[in-house]
Amino acid sequence: MNPEINALNRDTIVDFIGSIFDRRGGEEYLGEPVTMGEHMLQGATIAEQNGQSEEIIVAALLHDIGHFTSEFGTFTMGDTEDRHHEDAGAEVLERFFPKVITDCCRYHVAAKRYLCATRPEYFKRLSEASIHSLNLQGGAMSPDEVAAFEKNPNLETIIAVRYLDEAGKRPDMETPDYWHFAPMVQRQVDRHSKVNA
Numbered sequence: 443m444n445p446e447i448n449a450l451n452r453d454t455i456v457d458f459i460g461s462i463f464d465r466r467g468g469e470e471y472l473g474e475p476v477t478m479g480e481h482m483l484q485g486a487t488i489a490e491q492n493g494q495s496e497e498i499i500v501a502a503l504l505h506d507i508g509h510f511t512s513e514f515g516t517f518t519m520g521d522t523e524d525r526h527h528e529d530a531g532a533e534v535l536e537r538f539f540p541k542v543i544t545d546c547c548r549y550h551v552a553a554k555r556y557l558c559a560t561r562p563e564y565f566k567r568l569s570e571a572s573i574h575s576l577n578l579q580g581g582a583m584s585p586d587e588v589a590a591f592e593k594n595p596n597l598e599t600i601i602a603v604r605y606l607d608e609a610g611k612r613p614d615m616e617t618p619d620y621w622h623f624a625p626m627v628q629r630q631v632d633r634h635s636k637v638n639a
């Protein structure tokens with residue numbers, strides 16, 4: 443990691459993530475009718491409109507931050523294979539956010555594979571691009587994988603965020619920008635740093 447990124451702390455991380463949304467949120471979300479920034483903002487906005495918890499709102503907002511991990515210096519030219527964006531994102535988030543939020547990021551791809559195995563009606567929600575990536579990601583989970591996944595104490599929250607992931611792909615939705623959510627993001631960072639103080 444470069445030194446500037448290493449120097450990020452609880453007082454600077456929220457603005458830093460905001461600058462990523464501002465500078466790079468307009469990038470294409472491959473195969474979807476929304477940009478990366480719109481996708482994450484839509485999930486967070488839908489969660490807020492549904493009255494879901496602040497940790498779910500923040501998790502939806504940040505779940506795909508791994509698409510921007512070059513910003514955090516975790517990508518290097520020495521990488522010999524693709525880094526899974528969910529792991530790369532969780533690696534960044536775990537320094538600053540409660541485990542439940544990190545887990546929603548780390549397991550959002552696994553959650554798709556889990557829901558395809560356990561809730562047949564879920565598959566209908568998937569976009570074409572998401573079905574395509576599902577196949578690359580290993581398809582629906584096996585019964586053993588399902589049993590192991592259900593041991594995660596944050597299962598319910600992880601699934602809630604996965605549904606928001608599917609929901610946040612609307613070509614025509616108005617959302618507030620990142621800065622509307624920034625105070626919530628800060629509260630989650632503060633909560634984490636208190637626990638780890």
Ligand SMILES: [Fe+2]
Binds near residue numbers: 505
């Ligand atoms: Fe997503």
